[in-house]
Each structure stands twice: as C-alpha cells, then as structure tokens.
Amino acid sequence: MTALLEIRGLVVGYGDAPPVLGPIDLDMRAGELVGLVGESGGGKSTLSRAVLNDLPAGANILEGNIALNGVPLYPVQPQAWRAIRWKQIAYVPQAALNILNPVRRIGAQFGDMVADHYGVALAGEWMQKVIDVLTAVRLEPAVLRCYPHQLSGGMRQRVCIAMAMLFQPQLVVADEPTSALDVVSQRLVLQTLLELRDKFGTAILLVGHDLAVMAQVAxxxxxxxxxxxxxxxxxxxxxxxxxxxxxxxxxxxxxxxxxxxxxxxxxxxxxxxxxxxxxxxxxxxxxxxxxxxxxxxx
Amino acid sequence: MLRRTIIRILIFCLTVWVAITVNFIIVRATPVDPIAGILGRMASKGQSVQGGAEIVAFYRDTFALDEPWPVQYFMYLRQLLSGNLGYSLAYFPATVGDVLLHAIPWSLGLLLTAVSIAFVVGNLLGALGSWRRAPLVLRGLIYLSMTISAVPFYLLALILLYLFAFMWPILPTGGSFTVGSTRDFSLATAIDFIRHAILPVGSIALGLVGFWALSMRGVMTTVLDEDYLMYGRVKGLRERTLFLHYGVRNAILPQVTALAIDMGQLISGQVLVEAIFNYPGVGTVLFNALRTSDYFVIQGVVLFIIVSVSLAMLVVDLVYPLIDPRITAGEAGR
Structure with a gap:
C-alpha cells in the first residue's frame, strides 16, 4: 500500500543560514491521524507549512521532496497547486480572531471557496453540502449570515473545520486547532474533527503541544x-x-x-x-x- | 446604533454652534466699526458704494448693533437661523445667501468628482503596489504620483493651465461654460461643461492620488500580514478574490476615516484652484471677496466651509458602520 503523504529528506532553511528543519523522512497513510509534537521552535509548524506550500517569507525547501499519492509537490507548479489546495490538502488553523475575514459574512467566505474552485455560486447542491458540513460540526445554518465576530472562538474553529471538510480532502493539516480554546470547546472541536475523519476517511496531520490530546486521538x-x-x-x-x-x-x-x-x-x-x-x-x-x-x- | 447616531448629530450641532459663536466674537472684537470702515475704505479707493448709508442703517437695525453684546448675539443667531447671512458689499443688493447658493453647486460638483476619482485611483494604485504579484510598473507609478502630490494644488493648476491651455491649447483656460453659449440639455452643452471641468478637476485629483496611494500602500502592508489572507491563500482562492474581498475590503476602512479628516484641507486647496480657473464656485467667491474686502461674504464662506466639513465628517461617521460590520457589534442580527 503506497503512502498518502511521503516526506523524503526534506530540508528547509532561510537563505544561506543553517537549515531550520530536516532532513525529515515521514510518511502518512490514508485516513491516518499523525500527531506532531515537540518544543516551540522545534520545526512542527515549519513542517506543516511545507506540506501546505505556505512556508514563511524567505524560507525555502533546500533538499528533498513531499509527495502526495506518489506525485511530488515540489518544485511548485502554481496551476497544479491550485487544484491540490483545499480539494486534496486542506487546513485547520490555530484558533485566532482574524483567521476569518472580519468584514465578510461566513456564507460569503464559503461562497468564495466554491466560486474559486468550481466556478459556481453557493446555491442548490453546494448550499446543501455547506449545510451538511456545518451540521456535522454542530452549527446551525444561521451562522452563514453571521460575521466572524458574532461567533465564539469555538464556533469559529468549527466553521474552519467545516470549511476544511467541504471538498472532502484526502489530507487535513491541523495546526494546534485546539489551543486558545477552553477545555469544553477543545473537546467539541477534536470530536468533530475525528468524526469527519471517520466519515470521509480524511488523514489528519495534527500539530500540537497537548500530549494528553495526542495520546487520545493519534x-x-x-x-x-x-x-x-x-x-x-x-x-x-x-x-x-x-x-x-x-x-x-x-x-x-x-x-x-x-x-x-x-x-x-x-x-x-x-x-x-x-x-x-x-x-x-x-x-x-x-x-x-x-x-x-x-x-x-x- | 440610534444612540450613537443621535450623539454624533449632537456633536455636529455643537461644532457648528462653536464656529458660529467664534465668527460672532471675532467681528465684535475688532476695534473699528467694520461696516463703516469697509465703506470708508471703498470710498477712499474711489469705488462707489450704492446705498452705503442704507447698508449701515440696515445692519445697525437687523443686528441690533447699538444694543449690548448678548442682545446682538441673540439677533445674530436669529438672523442666521432664518438663513440671513447679510448683504454682499460688492454685489449689493445681492445677499450673501444668493451669492453662496449660486456658487455651492459648482464647488460641490468639482470637489466630489475630483475626490472620487483620486480616492478610487489612488487606493487602487496603492493596493496594487503592495500586492506581491503586481507588475513593477505600478510601483513606479506610486512614486510618480507621490512626487506630484508634493506639489501644491495651485501650482499643479498653473502647470496644467500652461501645458493644456497655452502650449497645446486643447482645453479652455477658465470658466464653466464658453462665454455666450446657450445652456440647454444638449450633448454639446454637456461636452462644453466637461471640457471646462477637466483642468480644475484634474489638478485637484492629480494632487490627491499620490496621497491616497501612499497611505493605502501602508495600510495594505499590515493587512497582508493578517491571518485571513494566509488562510485564504492556503484555501486556494484566486488572487482576484484575495486582493479585492480580503485585502482591499479590509484596508479601505481606515482610508474612509481619513477621507473625512482631509476634507477641510481639501476645501481650502480648492479655493485657489477655482480662482486660477475662474471657476464660479465658492473658492472664486471667497477669492473675490478677499480682494474687495467683501466682509460678509468672507464670513459666509467661512461658515459654509465649517458646516460642510463638519457635515462631511458626520456623513462618514454615520456611513462607517455600514462598511465595517464590527462597529454594530452590540446589536444582534445586524
């Protein structure tokens, strides 16, 4: 069985400075939940951002490659990446106030994704899919009419999970999705993430500090x-x-x-x-x- | 929201009242009888003042100038509230109100057109210049527009006048219509009107573009670091969506606030531009009033400028919640 994600000899660095990451060899199977732990600055985020092709400005992949279903992702082909993004590799960010566009309704932000990837407006079948993923994360369709500031931190985080699952990607990178949330919200966020994995068979690369959580889910x-x-x-x-x-x-x-x-x-x-x-x-x-x-x- | 609106309107009223009162005090603080003084000066310059004595009598009467200050103040307020700003000395018996009413539409049209063009072009230029995938030419354009913005409006007006009315005489040198032309609702009239407006509008707009471009670039730079842009990029959204709905849409908010603050500076800049092109707006009226010491017209124009700047700020403040949903946060369902 070939791995879903194969990281081979990956080295990331800033310019001529000594590399900050790697070489890393790591593979993930389809539907698997892999937890990445370690101290701050240990390279967890750099690794996950390399998978998302969203390395911080100035950082580059110096050696090695990442392959998804056996197809190398680097060097970056902009057109190919637009097809991979969100349809194959989605992302659940760290809970932050400004992760969602503060002046755009949640519905419009779902609409942007559908419009930019499938060239259609958010209506009919797509609207049903959006409502389905919202229901799956225990949110009312009414949140579509809300602005991000009208939701709680935990609700915003579940909106992000719903967004990540909308196109049923093969891999979701979740970068400390539960930090900055209270324990009850954390639980709900994790639970919905796991349920969606079971439902869609999505593999999850979970980056985090919380070893207790990792022990439970990874x-x-x-x-x-x-x-x-x-x-x-x-x-x-x-x-x-x-x-x-x-x-x-x-x-x-x-x-x-x-x-x-x-x-x-x-x-x-x-x-x-x-x-x-x-x-x-x-x-x-x-x-x-x-x-x-x-x-x-x- | 309602509470906020009411408070904002009360602040507007207070501002205007203070301005009116200062206007009253300044005149009274002058040690000489302003009307007699002006009439005397005009007479000594050999200008004939029709009905000079009547003007003096009229003012003494209407504004209770022989009465104590509180009575005068009360009379002054009453006259203002009934829309009576007094008579123009230069165009007597035309009232200041008449003179202003003829000039305001021209000025407003000029200002709104110039500001709209500059705001749209400048912000677009600044936003595009900060976008990493924008062509380098745009960055060059920002620096060019910044350089032009450093030149005062009136100098720009003179340069444009020289270039497009004298060197290549393709546009008229001034006025709002060709002298002697009939003004009807025809295409020819419209073209004539637009041709006369191009240079005044152009010199104001050109002077403003760089200012907006520069500040927009600054705001955009901070917006580009925001999480929602990174998130949107990872989502694979199109550059166009990210730029317009995630970048510009957020960066435009502080720019709208700046628009209100700059209104005052703008109007004073417009005065000279109108005067240079002899455009029949408030600026030209003020310029002529200053030359002829048309005291009450000057007062009227100053009052008009204060009221319109306050009004512009009021409007921006009231419109702002409509473009920034977070302002109405206290209200459910909005």
Missing amino acids: DRIGILFAGQLVEYGPARAIFKEPAHPYARRLLQAVPSIRVRSDLPEATFPSEADRQHWSDRSIPMRLVGPNHQARCETQ
Whole structure:
C-alpha cells in the first residue's frame, strides 16, 4: 500500500543560514491521524507549512521532496497547486480572531471557496453540502449570515473545520486547532474533527503541544526536536516506552490531572544534551514494530 | 446604533454652534466699526458704494448693533437661523445667501468628482503596489504620483493651465461654460461643461492620488500580514478574490476615516484652484471677496466651509458602520 503523504529528506532553511528543519523522512497513510509534537521552535509548524506550500517569507525547501499519492509537490507548479489546495490538502488553523475575514459574512467566505474552485455560486447542491458540513460540526445554518465576530472562538474553529471538510480532502493539516480554546470547546472541536475523519476517511496531520490530546486521538506520533524528527511510531508504543531521551523528558513533563504532586523541577536540558539529541549523524533505527527513533543502540 | 447616531448629530450641532459663536466674537472684537470702515475704505479707493448709508442703517437695525453684546448675539443667531447671512458689499443688493447658493453647486460638483476619482485611483494604485504579484510598473507609478502630490494644488493648476491651455491649447483656460453659449440639455452643452471641468478637476485629483496611494500602500502592508489572507491563500482562492474581498475590503476602512479628516484641507486647496480657473464656485467667491474686502461674504464662506466639513465628517461617521460590520457589534442580527 503506497503512502498518502511521503516526506523524503526534506530540508528547509532561510537563505544561506543553517537549515531550520530536516532532513525529515515521514510518511502518512490514508485516513491516518499523525500527531506532531515537540518544543516551540522545534520545526512542527515549519513542517506543516511545507506540506501546505505556505512556508514563511524567505524560507525555502533546500533538499528533498513531499509527495502526495506518489506525485511530488515540489518544485511548485502554481496551476497544479491550485487544484491540490483545499480539494486534496486542506487546513485547520490555530484558533485566532482574524483567521476569518472580519468584514465578510461566513456564507460569503464559503461562497468564495466554491466560486474559486468550481466556478459556481453557493446555491442548490453546494448550499446543501455547506449545510451538511456545518451540521456535522454542530452549527446551525444561521451562522452563514453571521460575521466572524458574532461567533465564539469555538464556533469559529468549527466553521474552519467545516470549511476544511467541504471538498472532502484526502489530507487535513491541523495546526494546534485546539489551543486558545477552553477545555469544553477543545473537546467539541477534536470530536468533530475525528468524526469527519471517520466519515470521509480524511488523514489528519495534527500539530500540537497537548500530549494528553495526542495520546487520545493519534494513531502515530512524530516527535520533533531542533528541526529533527527524533522519534516516530505508534502512539501507544511511544507513550508506553519512549526511546529517545528528549521524548522521555517530554512525556515526564506532562502533569497528571489525577495525581497532585510537586511539579518536577523545570530544568532546561544542558547544551551538551541538546547537541547530542539533535545529532544528525545518529541514524533513525527501529526500536519496535513500526517504531523508529534517532538514538544509539542500547 | 440610534444612540450613537443621535450623539454624533449632537456633536455636529455643537461644532457648528462653536464656529458660529467664534465668527460672532471675532467681528465684535475688532476695534473699528467694520461696516463703516469697509465703506470708508471703498470710498477712499474711489469705488462707489450704492446705498452705503442704507447698508449701515440696515445692519445697525437687523443686528441690533447699538444694543449690548448678548442682545446682538441673540439677533445674530436669529438672523442666521432664518438663513440671513447679510448683504454682499460688492454685489449689493445681492445677499450673501444668493451669492453662496449660486456658487455651492459648482464647488460641490468639482470637489466630489475630483475626490472620487483620486480616492478610487489612488487606493487602487496603492493596493496594487503592495500586492506581491503586481507588475513593477505600478510601483513606479506610486512614486510618480507621490512626487506630484508634493506639489501644491495651485501650482499643479498653473502647470496644467500652461501645458493644456497655452502650449497645446486643447482645453479652455477658465470658466464653466464658453462665454455666450446657450445652456440647454444638449450633448454639446454637456461636452462644453466637461471640457471646462477637466483642468480644475484634474489638478485637484492629480494632487490627491499620490496621497491616497501612499497611505493605502501602508495600510495594505499590515493587512497582508493578517491571518485571513494566509488562510485564504492556503484555501486556494484566486488572487482576484484575495486582493479585492480580503485585502482591499479590509484596508479601505481606515482610508474612509481619513477621507473625512482631509476634507477641510481639501476645501481650502480648492479655493485657489477655482480662482486660477475662474471657476464660479465658492473658492472664486471667497477669492473675490478677499480682494474687495467683501466682509460678509468672507464670513459666509467661512461658515459654509465649517458646516460642510463638519457635515462631511458626520456623513462618514454615520456611513462607517455600514462598511465595517464590527462597529454594530452590540446589536444582534445586524
């Protein structure tokens, strides 16, 4: 079975400066939920934005490639990309006030997508599809007449999920879709995301900090550290037996909701540790079934 | 919304009242009898003033000039409210109201046309110039228009006059219609009218385009960093949709506010342009009134300018919620 998304030797950098990401090798199967975790600045967002062909200004892919269904996405072909965008790879952004155009009604923003991709107005069959995806994320069709500021943060986020699912893409990149939301909204957002995956068989690349959430929803987890993928494997295996020292440290840092204990002393890893953890000369090796980590043989 | 509208209208009334009162005080603060002074000066220059004595008597009477200030103030307000701005000294017995009423439509037409053209062209130019896929030529045009904007209106008017009325005499030098032509609702009249308006409108519009282009480019630059543009791009929306509905639509909001603020500066700039082209608007009236010390006409024009600037700001303030839905946030369902 060929992978849906194949990232091979991907290196991203800004100009002549040392690369900020990679080389990364990672693959996703159809319908799979892959979680990407790691510290801020570790390369999670850069990786997800490379998949979306939306790297920050100045950043470039220096080496490697990303393939969707075996077709390489780079170098970018503008026409081909317009067909890939949203129809094949959609995006659920981080909840932010201005993620939706503040002076345009939600309905018009759905209309823009339909008009620009299919050249038709939002009516009839398409209107039904929009209402269907809204219902799926538990929103009334009345939100179509609203402006973004009239909705709560959680509702806006569900509008974004509905938008991402409208064209039934094969892959959705969700970049911290639940951060900045309260716990109840988080739950609803995640739940709807998962339901839609089950309904449409969409693969989800979930970027986030929240390890508890990842443990619950992810099939596989990739741990990024200093621009390197240091461990990649089944969520269960990683949470049970993390192989990479950074992964172990990361999992230890998660507070428990059940047991109240003194917070473990927050010590920043020493420079030597950091150097060692991100050492590129250490190859990824299998540490369990389907589970690889970048660490020396024990 | 209603509350906001009422408060805004009250502020407008207050502004106009303050302006009227200052207008009253300035005149009274002058140590000389302005009317007698003006009539005397006019007489000494050999100008004949028809019915000079009657004018003096009329003013003493109407404005209660022999009474104490509070009474005078009350009379002054009463006269203003009944639309009586006094008589023109230069065109007696024409009233200031008559003179203004003839001039206002010309000025308004000139101003609205010039401002509309400059606003649309300038904002489009500035927005396109900040768009990363726009041709480089546009950027050059912005710098050119900025340079032109640095030139005062009246100088632009003189340059245009020299170029298109003297060097290549393709347009008339001034006025609003060819002297002696009949004014009817015919195509020829319309063309004649437009030909006379091109240079005055052109010099104001040309002077404004760069200003709008520059500020629009600034606003657009910040809008381009907004999340909704990135999101729209990842959605695969067309450049045209992103530019118009996501970029310009958001960037235009502060520009509309700026439009109201600049109105005052604009009107004062227009005065000289009208005078240069002898266009029969308020500017020319003011220019002539200043030359002939037509005191009451000057007062009337100043009052008119204050009221119209306040009115423009009122209109922009009331229209703004219609283009920015967030302003009406307090109201459900709007």
